Amino acid sequence: MNNAAADPYAWLLALPVLLPLLGAAVTVIGSRSPTLQRVVGIVVLLAVSAIAGVLLVVSDGTGPIVAPLGGWAAPVGIALVADRLSSLLLLVSTLVTLAVLVYAIDQRIADYGRGTASTTFHPMYLMLSAGVSLAYLTGDLFTLFVAFEIMLTASYVLITRRTSAQKIRAGMTYVTVSLLSSLLFLTAIALVYAATGTVNLADLAGRVAQLPPGLATVLGLMLLLVFGIKAAMVPLHFWLPDSYPNAPGPVAALFAGLLTKVGFYAMVRTQTLLFPRDDPWTLLLVIATATMLVGALGALAQNDINRLLSFLLVSHIGFMLFGLAVFDAAAVSGAALYAAHHITVLATLFLVSGLITRRTGTVLLDRMGGLLRTAPWLAALYAIPALTLAGVPPTAGFVAKLALLQAGAAAGPWPTVVAGVVIVASLLTLYALARVWVRVFWGAPKAALPDDDPDDEVLVGTSRTPMPMFAATAGLVVVSLAIAAFAGPLTAVTGRAGVDLLDRDPYLVAVLGSGGDR
Amino acid sequence: MTAAEPERVPFEEWDRPQEGWLLSGRCRDGDDRTLLLEVATRTLFPTMLVFSLYLLLVGHYSPGGGFSGGLVAGLAFVLRYTAGGDVGLGAVVTVRPPVLIGSGLTISVLTALVPLALGAPVLSSAKLEVVLPLVGSVSTQTSLLLDVGVYVLIVGVVLDLLRSLGSGIARDMRDAGERF
Numbered sequence: 001m002n003n004a005a006a007d008p009y010a011w012l013l014a015l016p017v018l019l020p021l022l023g024a025a026v027t028v029i030g031s032r033s034p035t036l037q038r039v040v041g042i043v044v045l046l047a048v049s050a051i052a053g054v055l056l057v058v059s060d061g062t063g064p065i066v067a068p069l070g071g072w073a074a075p076v077g078i079a080l081v082a083d084r085l086s087s088l089l090l091l092v093s094t095l096v097t098l099a100v101l102v103y104a105i106d107q108r109i110a111d112y113g114r115g116t117a118s119t120t121f122h123p124m125y126l127m128l129s130a131g132v133s134l135a136y137l138t139g140d141l142f143t144l145f146v147a148f149e150i151m152l153t154a155s156y157v158l159i160t161r162r163t164s165a166q167k168i169r170a171g172m173t174y175v176t177v178s179l180l181s182s183l184l185f186l187t188a189i190a191l192v193y194a195a196t197g198t199v200n201l202a203d204l205a206g207r208v209a210q211l212p213p214g215l216a217t218v219l220g221l222m223l224l225l226v227f228g229i230k231a232a233m234v235p236l237h238f239w240l241p242d243s244y245p246n247a248p249g250p251v252a253a254l255f256a257g258l259l260t261k262v263g264f265y266a267m268v269r270t271q272t273l274l275f276p277r278d279d280p281w282t283l284l285l286v287i288a289t290a291t292m293l294v295g296a297l298g299a300l301a302q303n304d305i306n307r308l309l310s311f312l313l314v315s316h317i318g319f320m321l322f323g324l325a326v327f328d329a330a331a332v333s334g335a336a337l338y339a340a341h342h343i344t345v346l347a348t349l350f351l352v353s354g355l356i357t358r359r360t361g362t363v364l365l366d367r368m369g370g371l372l373r374t375a376p377w378l379a380a381l382y383a384i385p386a387l388t389l390a391g392v393p394p395t396a397g398f399v400a401k402l403a404l405l406q407a408g409a410a411a412g413p414w415p416t417v418v419a420g421v422v423i424v425a426s427l428l429t430l431y432a433l434a435r436v437w438v439r440v441f442w443g444a445p446k447a448a449l450p451d452d453d454p455d456d457e458v459l460v461g462t463s464r465t466p467m468p469m470f471a472a473t474a475g476l477v478v479v480s481l482a483i484a485a486f487a488g489p490l491t492a493v494t495g496r497a498g499v500d501l502l503d504r505d506p507y508l509v510a511v512l513g514s515g516g517d518r
Numbered sequence: 519m520t521a522a523e524p525e526r527v528p529f530e531e532w533d534r535p536q537e538g539w540l541l542s543g544r545c546r547d548g549d550d551r552t553l554l555l556e557v558a559t560r561t562l563f564p565t566m567l568v569f570s571l572y573l574l575l576v577g578h579y580s581p582g583g584g585f586s587g588g589l590v591a592g593l594a595f596v597l598r599y600t601a602g603g604d605v606g607l608g609a610v611v612t613v614r615p616p617v618l619i620g621s622g623l624t625i626s627v628l629t630a631l632v633p634l635a636l637g638a639p640v641l642s643s644a645k646l647e648v649v650l651p652l653v654g655s656v657s658t659q660t661s662l663l664l665d666v667g668v669y670v671l672i673v674g675v676v677l678d679l680l681r682s683l684g685s686g687i688a689r690d691m692r693d694a695g696e697r698f
Contacts, residue, residue: 010639011634011639011640013640014630014631014634014640014641018627018630018631018640021623021627022623022624022627022628022631024620024623025619025620025621025622025623025624025627026620026624027620028616028617028619028620028623029616029617029620029621029624030620031616067639067640068639069639069640069641070639070640070641070642070643071638071639071642119616123620
């Protein structure tokens with residue numbers, strides 16, 4: 001059944017990558033026409049969202065969809081593969097990308113008028129989207145590297161574009177760490193290729209099993225290290241709270257929503273497919289515990305709202321790592337659900353933080369106050385995602401966390417202990433977010449501070465916030481609520497995704513036409 | 519907070535090529551001139567462009583391809599810039615580099631997409647036999663178009679680098695009253 005080319009939906013698979021690339025090309029050519037850039041960006045991302053939705057429905061119904069590039073079947077050629085996990089994350093990521101783009105466009109229009117646009121923003125934004133799509137869809141280790149490079153190169157531009165020297169310096173931390181991890185990734189790929197002679201993920205699954213156990217462990221740890229840097233797991237997280245808060249609001253939201261989760265997705269994909277194990281992974285359990293606690297405790301010490309959110313982001317990466325560390329179908333599916341929820345809620349919170357900063361003119365919590373009275377809508381927009389992130393029932397965060405806790409408690413004594421840490425970290429998250437609530441929304445209203453950096457892209461301390469910026473943020477809140485409302489079907493999908501990931505055979509059969517025990 | 523116009527140069531104009539690298543009777547600052555390099559460039563520039571096209575065309579079966587061809591062509595422009603400075607490029611390149619980059623990318627992506635419309639997997643290529651006058655029968659692949667896109671893209675990138683890191687810096691230095 002290795003006639004994957006005959007898959008009726010295979011033609012859809014390349015479009016989430018090629019359409020944003022084409023959009024990037026068109027927006028570069030049309031860099032004089034802001035309206036064209038905006039329309040192209042939104043249309044492309046709408047189309048990719050629709051395609052991702054179709055891919056999710058089809059892959060959930062009939063199993064993974066495979067598209068061999070150029071007609072060269074795997075393992076010789078490069079294959080694009082969409083299974084339940086990748087389609088789900090692709091769908092959620094694209095919706096977030098779309099909402100953040102709408103927000104960014106309206107911010108630009110509100111601050112600089114309709115007639116101006118940046119020559120680099122739209123092309124780079126779509127380029128990043130293409131890289132993210134490719135990372136989700138590729139079935140090939142080297143193409144995964146290429147996808148990361150596309151994504152990261154675009155992000156280097158977005159984080160250092162039109163900003164102050166001090167922020168560029170913070171951006172350089174991000175660039176340096178990312179380059180280092182890319183270098184490690186390339187080294188790991190070279191080692192994998194030297195040991196096995198292939199970079200096709202499905203083919204690797206069979207060949208890694210034949211390697212000496214020590215060698216396989218080293219390769220597995222190298223890939224864990226590489227994706228650990230990208231996913232910001234403790235102790236490799238140090239770059240994140242230093243760099244994300246310095247990015248312009250929408251860009252920070254995009255990065256916080258997508259980039260670390262793409263790293264986590266790559267980690268899940270490689271570890272479950274190439275290095276399967278039967279028992280919980282003690283090392284990763286320890287790392288997950290450290291990540292949850294360091295992130296949550298770090299968040300408590302912050303006065304800068306964006307740094308606080310960045311630490312919470314790190315903390316909640318630990319929740320997902322916990323799901324992977326337990327290494328059974330229920331836990332991995334819980335982690336998948338958590339990733340989908342995390343992408344939306346973190347992007348929403350960073351967008352809300354952008355709206356708050358826009359109104360108050362500062363990111364420092366002790367300089368703001370009383371927004372509940374002056375901007376009640378903003379309070380609602382903050383409260384819902386904050387409760388979701390903290391995991392208060394009946395939000396999506398609760399559903400995802402419950403799945404993780406149940407899986408952890410069923411997996412043995414140590415996972416049960418770490419599940420206790422999950423609860424502690426959730427409470428700390430709630431405390432940190434409640435602290436933001438008290439500082440920002442309660443108290444006497446304070447006057448907006450003047451923009452301390454009027455030359456950069458983002459104007460703050462203005463009361464003019466156009467409706468579409470609220471609407472884009474509210475749209476993400478709705479997505480997050482929809483995850484809670486459709487928790488039943490979604491849990492079923494991620495449940496099947498978890499079973500598939502641990503079983504490996506559906507993926508292997510779809511790509512290679514034969515099972516894993518060759 | 520007023521919504522100030524962010525760009526110093528008018529938005530429509532800031533990235534239009536204004537420098538010219540064509541060697542002509544005019545020259546940039548007289549004492550910066552290297553006669554030997556300028557004369558050599560007159561010979562090398564067209565030769566390098568032809569060689570880059572050669573690399574582009576033989577790329578499918580021999581060493582070469584759109585990337586290396588584009589780089590050689592880009593180097594030809596770098597040489598021209600080194601010899602001619604930032605005065606008078608207009609006569610050589612009137613297209614804005616971003617347009618070149620975008621066009622190259624468009625050509626490549628469309629080449630990847632066309633097979634889909636014909637019912638083949640994405641990025642498929644087919645053998646192409648063309649009979650050209652004087653040359654005779656030429657065999658190539660449709661993936662040559664992808665290489666053409668890459669070639670244009672790379673030339674655009676090199677020109678963009680020259681504009682921003684080369685003549686852009688030179689202009690800033692001149693504005694600040696400095697010299698190389």
